[in-house]
Amino acid sequence: MQILCTMERQPELSVGQATLLYYSHLLGDDGESTTSGSGRATPAEQRLFVETLVSGVRRAQVDIDTLIGRCSRNWRLTRMAVPDRNILRLAGFELMSCPEVPVRAVLSEAIEIARRYGSSDSASFVNGVLDRMAEELGRGDEPMPTTASDTHVPT
Numbered sequence: 001m002q003i004l005c006t007m008e009r010q011p012e013l014s015v016g017q018a019t020l021l022y023y024s025h026l027l028g029d030d031g032e033s034t035t036s037g038s039g040r041a042t043p044a045e046q047r048l049f050v051e052t053l054v055s056g057v058r059r060a061q062v063d064i065d066t067l068i069g070r071c072s073r074n075w076r077l078t079r080m081a082v083p084d085r086n087i088l089r090l091a092g093f094e095l096m097s098c099p100e101v102p103v104r105a106v107l108s109e110a111i112e113i114a115r116r117y118g119s120s121d122s123a124s125f126v127n128g129v130l131d132r133m134a135e136e137l138g139r140g141d142e143p144m145p146t147t148a149s150d151t152h153v154p155t
Helices: 002-009 015-027 044-059 061-071 082-097 103-117 122-136
Strands: none
Touching (some): 002 015, 015 044, 044 061, 044 082, 061 082, 082 103, 082 122, 103 122
């Protein structure tokens, strides 16, 4: 989300440049190393995953923005706060292009990011718009994934 916000404010940046800038800031170095100053690993797979998501959002942005526009009642995209708009774009991409990711996981992550980076109303706004997006995409009624702890076998 932060990379998308940076790219919105600096549209001349490529995905690779914006990602490098983000990791440089995050790691406090040139962004090329695989560990931070604290020794915490930042795997190359994580960076590849981030670049894949950001690239996907950028490629599908017109379609994603159209969907957001249809699903956000009384809010034009340009009136939305920058973090909220980019949270919706990222989650919208996952809803549209990542069917292997459960809807509830997409919504939960987006809501948590909105709580952390948005205003006091962001989480509920993002939740409402994403619920409508999932419905419109035909993913609104997907069952919650079950785990072994969710199933109780009477003895």
